Structure formats: C-alpha cells, structure tokens
Amino acid sequence: MRTHRNTFLALFAAAIIFGSFSQAYAIPAFSREHNTECATCHTIFPELNEYGDAFLKNGFVWNKHKKVEEKAKPEKDAGIKGEGDPDMLLKLKEIAAVNTKTSSEEPQVAAAAGKNEALLLAGLPQTVPLSISGTLNASYNDALAYDKVDFSTRAVSLLSGGVLKDKIGFYLKYNLYAEGVFNPAASNTPLNSNSPYANDLEEFYLVWRNVLGTPLNLKAGRFRPQLSLWKKSNKAGISDMPTTSYRAGSSNFTADSAEDAIEANGILFNRLYFAVGGVDRNGQDTNEGYAHLSLKIGGSDFKAKEPEIDLDTESIFDYIYLVIGGYGYSGRNSISLSSTQRNNFYRTGVDLDLVIKSARLKFGWARGQDNNPDFSSHIQSETNVYTAQADLMLTTELLAFFRYEYLQSWDGQITRRYIPALAFAPVQNTKVTLEYQHTTANSYPDDNKMVLLGIRTAF
Amino acid sequence: MRIIITLIIVALFASTSTPAHAKIKSVGKGDKMNFDPGQIPSDMKTAFEIMKVKCIQCHTQERTVIAIQTGIAPVTGQPFDKQATKAYGIKMLRKPKSNMSRDDVKLVVNLMNYLIDEAAKP
Numbered sequence: 001m002r003t004h005r006n007t008f009l010a011l012f013a014a015a016i017i018f019g020s021f022s023q024a025y026a027i028p029a030f031s032r033e034h035n036t037e038c039a040t041c042h043t044i045f046p047e048l049n050e051y052g053d054a055f056l057k058n059g060f061v062w063n064k065h066k067k068v069e070e071k072a073k074p075e076k077d078a079g080i081k082g083e084g085d086p087d088m089l090l091k092l093k094e095i096a097a098v099n100t101k102t103s104s105e106e107p108q109v110a111a112a113a114g115k116n117e118a119l120l121l122a123g124l125p126q127t128v129p130l131s132i133s134g135t136l137n138a139s140y141n142d143a144l145a146y147d148k149v150d151f152s153t154r155a156v157s158l159l160s161g162g163v164l165k166d167k168i169g170f171y172l173k174y175n176l177y178a179e180g181v182f183n184p185a186a187s188n189t190p191l192n193s194n195s196p197y198a199n200d201l202e203e204f205y206l207v208w209r210n211v212l213g214t215p216l217n218l219k220a221g222r223f224r225p226q227l228s229l230w231k232k233s234n235k236a237g238i239s240d241m242p243t244t245s246y247r248a249g250s251s252n253f254t255a256d257s258a259e260d261a262i263e264a265n266g267i268l269f270n271r272l273y274f275a276v277g278g279v280d281r282n283g284q285d286t287n288e289g290y291a292h293l294s295l296k297i298g299g300s301d302f303k304a305k306e307p308e309i310d311l312d313t314e315s316i317f318d319y320i321y322l323v324i325g326g327y328g329y330s331g332r333n334s335i336s337l338s339s340t341q342r343n344n345f346y347r348t349g350v351d352l353d354l355v356i357k358s359a360r361l362k363f364g365w366a367r368g369q370d371n372n373p374d375f376s377s378h379i380q381s382e383t384n385v386y387t388a389q390a391d392l393m394l395t396t397e398l399l400a401f402f403r404y405e406y407l408q409s410w411d412g413q414i415t416r417r418y419i420p421a422l423a424f425a426p427v428q429n430t431k432v433t434l435e436y437q438h439t440t441a442n443s444y445p446d447d448n449k450m451v452l453l454g455i456r457t458a459f
Numbered sequence: 460m461r462i463i464i465t466l467i468i469v470a471l472f473a474s475t476s477t478p479a480h481a482k483i484k485s486v487g488k489g490d491k492m493n494f495d496p497g498q499i500p501s502d503m504k505t506a507f508e509i510m511k512v513k514c515i516q517c518h519t520q521e522r523t524v525i526a527i528q529t530g531i532a533p534v535t536g537q538p539f540d541k542q543a544t545k546a547y548g549i550k551m552l553r554k555p556k557s558n559m560s561r562d563d564v565k566l567v568v569n570l571m572n573y574l575i576d577e578a579a580k581p
Contacts (some may be wrong), residue, residue, distance in 0.1 A: 039517055311568070318552070387530040396517075396554060
C-alpha cells in the first residue's frame with residue numbers, strides 16, 4: 001500500500017514539477033533591443049512585474065501614451081511637395097511618413113542611443129532578436145525506492161521575440177535539447193503529441209497590434225491561451241500553479257499548455273483586459289475556445305501609465321494594486337484520431353493578484369469538469385483546485401515564497417501541498433531556486449517530501 | 460541632383476527632430492557617464508548624491524543623462540519632460556526594493572526638472 005501511495009505521489013509531483021520545466025523564459029533579446037535591464041520587467045526572472053505584464057499585453061511594445069499619439073501628426077505634416085522623379089518623391093514621402101508616424105523623436109533617440117537608422121526606418125529590431133536559455137535541475141524525492149537524487153533533467157531552448165514597426169509582435173520558443181523527465185508543453189493535440197517533433201516548437205505566434213487603429217490585437221500561431229493571470233512561465237519558483245497545470249484522468253489537457261489557436265485581445269479603459277480565442281485540435285469537429293477578463297485596481301494601468309500620486313502625502317494605497325481575473329475554457333479531446341472515445345470538458349477559474357510593495361499575494365481557484373476523462377467509462381468527474389501563495393522580496397536578488405495547494409481530483413483524491421521556496425538571482429539573467437514540497441493525500445497515511453534545486457540562465 | 464536629394468533628406472530629419480539640448484554637460488562615457496557636477500547648484504547637491512547612489516542600483520546614469528539631453532526617454536522613446544520625471548519618480552517610489560523614500564523621490568524629481576529647464580534654455 002505504501003509503495004502504491006509513494007508511486008502515486010511521486011508521479012503526481014513529477015507530472016506537475018517536470019511539466020513546469022516547459023517554460024517560456026525571460027527574453028534577453030528584449031533587454032538587448034531596448035537597452036534595459038531584466039529587472040525592468042521582472043521581479044526574479046521570469047516572473048513578471050506589472051511593467052513586464054504591460055509589455056506582454058501590448059504585444060512587446062512600450063506603450064505610447066496619449067501625449068505622444070497627439071504629437072505624431074499625420075502624413076500631411078511631412079510636407080514633401082514638388083515635381084521631378086516621381087519614384088524618388090514617393091520614397092521621400094514614405095521616409096517622412098515613417099518618421100512622423102513612429103515618433104518624430106526616434107531618429108534623435110536612435111542617434112543618441114547609437115541605433116541604426118536604416119533598421120529603425122525599416123521597422124526592424126536593432127539587434128538580432130535571439131536568445132538562448134538553459135536549465136539544470138536536480139531533485140531529491142524521498143518517496144522513490146531508488147534514484148532518490150536525480151540530476152538528469154536539463155534543457156536548452158532558443159528564444160526569439162520582438163516587434164516589427166510597432167505593428168507585428170512575434171515570439172518563438174524552440175526547444176533545442178531536453179533530457180530527463182522533460183515534457184515540454186505536452187500537446188493536447190493528439191496527433192502532435194505523438195510526433196517526435198511535437199515538442200520542438202513550443203511556442204511561435206504573431207500579434208497584429210491595434211488592428212485597423214482599434215484597441216484590438218489579433219494573435220495567431222501556437223501559444224498558451226490567455227486564461228489565468230499568470231502565464232506558465234510567470235513565476236519565480238519551479239513548480240507550476242496547480243490551478244492551470246492539473247490534469248484529469250487520462251486526458252493530457254492542461255489549461256496552461258500551448259495550443260494552435262487564434263486570439264483577439266485588447267485593453268479597454270486602460271484597466272480592463274480581455275482575450276477571446278478559438279483553438280484548433282486535430283480531429284476536431286466542434287467548437288473549442290476560451291475567454292478571459294481581468295481588471296486592475298491601483299498601480300500603473302495595463303498600458304504602464306503611472307497613477308497620479310501626491311508626493312507630499314504618504315498613503316499605503318500608493319503601494320497597493322490588485323488584479324482580478326476570470327476565465328473559462330470549453331473543449332473536447334481524445335487519445336487518438338482513430339478512437340471513438342471523446343472527452344468533453346470545461347475549465348473555469350478566478351485569480352487574484354494583490355501586491356503591497358515588496359509583498360505579493362496570489363489566490364487562485366479553478367474548477368473543471370470532464371465527461372469521459374479516462375476515455376472509456378464515460379463517468380463524469382469534477383476537479384476543484386484552490387491555491388494561495390505569499391511572496392516577499394527580501395532584496396532585489398532574493399525572493400521567498402510559500403504556497404499552499406488543495407486539489408480535489410476527479411477520482412475523489414484530495415491532495416494538499418505545502419511549498420516553501422527561495423529564488424536567488426545573483427545576476428539578473430541567472431536564477432537559483434530551492435523549493436521544498438510537502439505533499440499529503442487523504443487516502444494515504446504517509447506524506448511525500450521532495451526537494452528541488454533549479455539553475456536557470458538566459459543570455 | 461544627389462546633393463539636392465541629400466540636402467532634402469537632411470532637412471527632413473532636421474524638421475522632424477526635437478530641438479537639440481546641448482546645455483547639459485556630462486562627464487565620462489558609457490556606464491560611467493554622469494552629469495557634470497559643476498553645473499549642479501549647491502542646494503541640489505544632496506539630490507545629486509542620492510541620484511548618484513540610488514538610481515544606479517538598477518540602471519546607468521547614462522540613461523538619465525541622455526533623457527535630459529535629448530528630451531526623450533531612451534528605453535520607451537517617450538518625451539522626457541516634467542510630467543515624465545514625476546511619473547518616473549512615482550514608478551521608483553512604488554518599485555519594490557528601489558530603496559527610495561518619498562523625500563528622495565521629491566529631491567531627485569526636482570533636480571531632474573531643474574536640469575530639463577537648463578537643457579531647454581537657448
């Protein structure tokens with residue numbers, strides 16, 4: 001019985017933990033392109049701060065505030081007139097138009113920052129937008145009969161991200177190498193999950209920003225649908241948030257896995273963010289999609305504009321902000337295309353993210369329903385997950401957190417996990433994380449203990 | 460003809476650029492760049508010392524010098540005016556572990572506003 005329990009807990013922990021190694025890391029390419037430090041967007045990378053979140057939501061563009069938009073006059077201000085070579089005249093008009101449209105100050109900034117003006121005018125990134133990230137992980141699992149210590153998990157990924165002329169954002173993560181129990185973005189597309197190349201291209205998507213001058217952005221490709229407030233990689237620890245990483249039965253669907261999808265998203269009234277998407281699944285013949293809505297109260301808005309604060313008056317509310325988000329996902333999957341067994345499912349959840357200066361509280365609740373999670377018995381099951389996490393930035397390099405997880409799984413099992421962790425970034429692009437996981441399950445008398453040590457670097 | 464075209468292009472860029480802010484002097488280069496201490500008024504020396512110590516914890520002083528000299532924040536490409544200095548001050552005040560008090564922020568914002576005024580002088 002004990003062996004059975006240990007095996008279950010070890011598998012449960014391993015599924016969650018090693019699944020977490022499939023992350024879209026921080027992108028040093030952004031740091032190079034914008035000549036700014038990782039800490040601009042991250043607390044301890046790859047966890048995003050509110051500016052990193054705004055950068056992501058705005059399609060990898062530092063949002064232009066209204067003041068600049070007003071300054072950017074239409075093409076007529078370019079004032080190119082005259083006769084002569086019509087082609088040359090057209091080119092001059094285009095150059096002038098680009099200058100005024102992107103920002104009249106950009107050439108001067110370019111000169112001051114040593115940027116290449118030709119690349120600027122062409123709308124291309126000033127630097128080759130490529131980065132490499134590497135991860136080494138070790139674990140000690142008290143429940144295993146052998147191989148308690150495992151150093152064999154490592155991964156190397158190629159990352160790319162940027163924006164073209166402030167119009168088309170792009171992001172790519174290509175897994176170059178992985179070893180050990182590594183299951184990057186386990187595809188929930190049945191055929192793809194069996195392909196030897198399924199996990200190579202973890203994410204690749206394009207974002208058409210502000211479509212036709214509207215607040216709407218269109219995102220297409222392979223990416224993680226916007227459901228939870230925290231994208232899979234948006235964390236300082238090693239393990240994933242249980243609300244989006246849990247699985248039901250034999251279904252390989254998780255709410256945070258990458259999918260082939262198209263998504264419309266945007267920011268309304270500066271503090272309301274929405275995302276609506278459709279997912280394509282091999283063998284799919286019914287609609288599958290999701291929706292997300294979040295609201296930010298206090299702090300800078302979703303466009304990174306600072307709040308009005310009276311510098312002469314002290315107030316605790318100046319240091320507080322709260323983000324509330326909700327989501328829903330409805331879909332259907334199967335083990336293989338040839339199988340007639342289908343599993344209709346939905347996921348829904350609510351997240352709260354409260355930041356009080358150096359402290360951060362995260363609360364998450366998720367509920368899922370599957371009508372055939374083992375692809376055979378057609379027994380409907382429900383899963384409920386609750387989690388609470390408290391972060392404290394002790395220094396700019398050191399962050400401590402404690403997370404409590406409660407998972408009432410589809411088969412009636414109740415699992416609780418207690419996770420204290422330390423994340424240390426001696427330099428901004430390198431992080432060492434030490435995480436302890438204490439897991440209890442209602443049907444087994446003994447607890448499971450696991451220690452994880454992870455080193456991650458990106459350059 | 461080429462000379463004319465070149466002149467037109469130069470004129471175009473000149474017409475779309477903000478005025479040059481050459482009044483602010485700097486010393487050093489790259490990450491060692493800083494404002495010339497000689498141009499800091501005596502009643503703002505404290506603010507300058509705070510800036511020298513605290514701002515460089517996260518970014519080089521070169522970024523601030525370029526912002527003041529050009530009137531444009533190098534990272535975001537946004538105008539760096541008095542409204543922006545206050546916004547950056549608020550950002551630093553709210554930033555975890557920035558180690559900047561309200562008084563620190565007020566002093567540094569005042570100093571940056573002074574430097575902006577100096578830079579704008581003809």
